[in-house]
Amino acid sequence: MQLQHTIEKAVPLQEIAEALMPATGAQIVTRGGAWLNGQRVTDPATPCQPGQMLALRLPPAGGYTDVVLQASDILYEDAWLIATNKRLGWYVNATPWDAQGHVLAALQRYLHARDGAAPPLHLAHQLDRDTSGVLLISREPAINAALTAAFAGGHVAKTYTCIVAGVPDASGEVRSGHGRSAKGLWRTYPLEEVGRELPSGGGRVKLAHTSYLRQRILEDAAQVQCTPHTGRTHQIRLHMALLGHPLLGDSRYGGPSVYAGISLPGHLLHAAHLALKHPHTQEVLAISSPLPDLLQRLLIP
Template identity: 30%
Template sequence: MKRRTFKAEQAGLAVGAALASELGISPEEARRLVEVGAVYVAGKRARDAGARLGVGQVVTVVLEEAGTSSLAAPVPALALRVLFEDAEIIAVDKPAGINAQPSEGRVGESLVDRVSAYLGSEAGLVHRLDRETSGVTVFGKTARATSALAAEFREGQARKRYVAATGPGLPERGTVDLPLSKDPSRPGRWRATRAANGVPAETDFQTLHAGPEFCLVELWPRTGRTHQLRAHLTALGAPILGDSRYGGAKQAAGLAAPRCLLHAQALQLRHPRTGKPWLVEAPVPEDLRRFFLAAEVEPPSGPVAPVPGPVAGGT
């Protein structure tokens, strides 16, 4: 990745003008760098090429990533599937393949960008899904709502239901309570084991279909650790199909697994204004639904009601 960092030398200069001057590019190219999400001011992604800079503000520009110029990146698509919206909150169906939030390490849009563009104001992110995971994601529209929603996740009050297609061999149901720690031999991967000094993690699960080639499983994470479901299912010997990082197969029963087939199907919270239970669900996407159809199993729906079982998993 190539990037340039510089400080604004005068107050009131527009972001686009500063970029054009510093990089020796045209105003149109500077504006496009902002549009594709390649520009950060004081560590925060810039959204307006006309925004004014203060003296000494630090500007970072991602010029190239993975050998591709940022100017070649596609302009963010604004299509958004809204599952629920009122004056305080908005819930959307995150597609697979998009980051939950922007980062300097990746050029282009994120789900926060899409929702903020839709709202015309900054969306309040309160939880995240992995890039390849699809499904329900909720945002606050006001500072009060964002704070209340974030507290529910932090305090473990938010109930979540995921569905996934995995390799064969899952037990009928159970609870995995293996701690998680970074795998020193495989960067970017987490291991579920009691042999390391990991963070506590618990997942309840129920197998909806157990076939010779693949399983379909319903999961209720009690904690919200990074890669928790992926690592726990791998520890059970049934990594999620399409999850190359954890050894998931790319196909099963003649069906392709083009990505990690994990979907956040339902989220149950207390509404920040009324305090009443509030449920939102996201339809199972086509790539995962094909496995449900092949198994002749209906995806779960309705209130999130975990079914704890015997402790499953190894050491």
């Protein structure tokens, strides 16, 4: 949700924001939700000029997400890399309404408090807001190109744990096309459509490939280990839904929002393990993340 306003007279940003939204205007600016002529502005004293377009972007109904990292959230650290244990509900990067409540900003704050300064940080990959687990971050710009190439080239082994609705086959593979729908949402396409040009600048249909292994049968559900061989957006979520077994909590793709009497805060997908050749030392680096409390609770026999 956003409010747009054309500036009529030269006044400081915060004065206009508070006039437009008396209860929340100042907080919107502080959190980074003010955009002036398409550029994020965080300084409340920024002078606004007549004719400029101001957009105030509001957070979702749940409000702002406050992310605070502690030493126990650091899974691995050396002079070049740092891996955090991302929690369900945490954004990994800034959103249009919030430049503070995400993992990258929280890690900068943590390192600054611990070390007196924070190095330039760069996300090696992305995790959805509700996907928990291993998140790898570069702390040395010299390795960024090699790290990006490793993920883009499929040289990083990733293993996910999820809980799906129903009971899938013991193991299997899913190969499909992947791209945006006419409404801009991610979807699968038939495999034979890989390479087809999508309308309205939507790019081409790309190959998506996932293998899975059923680990445990639950009550009308199952614990499944998934290995993505390509790195498409929402790939595991889409492929499990394509099989007729959407993730628990994944209402976007048909998953139930309640299981075993528990209201689920999001989809149950956990980045459990990540392995790659270290971009500096060239040694194999393997990082694991323990299952979050909610998954452990649901998996207790």
